[in-house]
Amino acid sequence: MKYLPQLLLILLSGCFLFLGCGSESNSSNDSNSKQEVVLGKIALDNGWARPGSQQAKSAAYLRISNGTASPDTVLSFSSDIAESVELHESIENNDGTTSMRPAGQQVIKDGDKLLLEPGGLHLMLINLTQDLAVGDSLQLSIDFARVGTKNITVPIQIQN
Template identity: 25%
Template sequence: MTRRLSTLALAAMLLASPATLAFAQDAHSHTAAPAGDVVTVGSLEISGAFTRATLPNAPVGGGFFTIHNTGSEDDRLVSASTPIAKATQIHEMAMEGDVMKMRELDDGLIIPAGETVVLKPGGKHLMMMGLTGTITEGETVPVTLTFEKAGEVTLDLAAAGTAADAPAAGHH
């Protein structure tokens, strides 16, 4: 139980917003211009895909991007996978009082028609668990997303700094 709590605490710190990290660890946020490439699958446009570099032996990492649904019907992100992790889940983080809580979205993430959903540090995100190696700044991490209606698409998450809240400059 202690190991599980420690892993969850580490995951919360890795996925916390840069403002939270700055408060908790006096860390610096590395903000950069959003990535310019847009990946399209069905009526969905995915942009700004990035992850954060991890420390050696870190058990988890996060995946972040923006999804815009240009269609007239809702879609749903139902699953994700990456070869660098044993499991990838769709999560959300929210403050409950003074405590940051994280939970898996068992039914996936709805992408409403005509709207934009942002997966970002401190909010909705992909949780890559059981990392098989370190995510290094400057590299890319392939992630395959499966949507209920649009189908499957693979995109590259640009690895930015450990406290980044956007893709690193020059990564598309």
């Protein structure tokens, strides 16, 4: 019995320590949810763009691989050689013709890939600020909700 007050003191101290750590951890997660650690990386590769003339349009293609532990959303695209860059998708109409329409933001699940390729999703480079000739290259910037901005330099080439 003479050790009972000391044992109670140790148990109460442990409980307060445990509760204090738990509440600090929760408030930290609530206020910094955008700054979570992202394991892995977003990879951009296999990029290329079509030739084009100043003040006209061109198209760019690439593969975006989400090697992180969580989904990420592609928010926007930009390039210093185009007034705007939009994600479009090619669609086949009922009469057999094809057309394009804006595709909107895309969510890439963890471990998944987003393919931008001819005949599917692709980037439209609108109102080029310079001519794009085979052998040139251009830089694309891609803004993601979780990992921020990623850049890729792609060559100008004719489709293989």
